[in-house]
Amino acid sequence: MSEKFITIKEFALNNNCPECYSKDGLRLTFKQKFIETKFYKSITKDIKNSIICKTCNTTIYPVQWTDDIDRVFEYHKKAFVPKKPSTFLKKLTWIIIISVVVIIVTVLFLLLYNKL
Template sequence: MYFSVTDYYDPIGTKQIPSKCPGCGTSNCLELQFHQKRIETAFSKKITSNVSGKLFCDNTQSEIAPVVWTDEIEQYYLNEKSILKLQPKRLSFTKWFYILLMLPLSIISVVIGYNVFGQNDYESESEAIEQVSVGDKIMVLYTTTDSANVIDNGNTWFLVKKIDADSIWVQRHKVFATEGDANFDLATSKFTEETLKASLKQFKTRGLFGHDYPAQKFSGYITTLIK
C-alpha cells in the first residue's frame, strides 16, 4: 500500500442564469455549477468548506473560463455561492488508520504480556529452586574448568542426591549437550556421571558452585527444576 492524496469535487448545486454568454453571445444558455472539495487519503476522508464554481454554456456545450466572465455573471456567481447549502465539514478515518494505530499498541501489549508471563514463570521457578529437595532434577548451563582454562560448556541435567546443612550433592546426567538441545531421558537410572558437592546458599540463587570457589572445577547456572 502506498500513500496518496486525492482531491474530489462533489456537486452541490446548479443555477441557470439569464446573462448573455461571453462566448457565443446567446442569452439564457448559461449554467453555474458548484462543487465542494473533498480530500481523501489511504487513512482519512475530509470534507472541506472550499467551494469552486464553473460556468457552462448549453448552446456550445463548453465551459466558459472565469477570465471572460462579465460583471453581471460574476455577481450572479457570488450571490448563488453565498446561499449554497454545503455539506458539513467533517474528518473521518479509514480502517487503515485504525489498523496502523492499533498495531503498535497490540505489539506493546504482547511484549508486556510476554514479559509479565516470563517474569511470573521465572519467579515461580526461583521459588521452586529455593524449596529444593532430594530427588529433584535441575537443568544447568554447565562449565567444567582446568585451572584457568575452560574444558567444556553446555547444557545438562543433575539429580539432587543429598542435602545437608549448607551443602547439596548433585549427580550429572550421562548426556552433555554442547550445541543446541539434546534428547534427555530423565529417568533416575540415566544420572550416572560425577557427583558434585555444591553450596546450598548459591544453589538457591540459581548458582551451582563449590564451597572453595578459587579451586573449583565446575560452575553452572540453573535454568529449570522439576520435581
C-alpha cells in the same frame, strides 16, 4: 492518493452567454475537493466554481462576465453552503491503531509483571 472535485451544487443562470448570447445555457457549478487514500477519506474546505455554457460548450471566465453575471454569481456564492470539512478513517487505519495499542499495552504489562 486520489484527489478530485465533487459537484456540490449547480445553478442554471438566466443571463445571456457572452459567447453565443443564448439565454438558457449558462450553468454555475460549485465543487468541493475530496481526497481518498488507503487510510482515510476527507472532504476539504477547498472550493472551486465555474460558469459553463451548455449551448456553445465554452467556459466563461471572470474576465468575460457581464455586470449581471457578476451580481448573480455573488448572490449564489453567498447563498452556497459547502459541506463541512471532515475526515473518515478507513478500516485499515483502525486495524493499525488497535494493533499498536494492543502491542503497547502488552509490552507495558509484561514490563510491570516482570518487576514484581
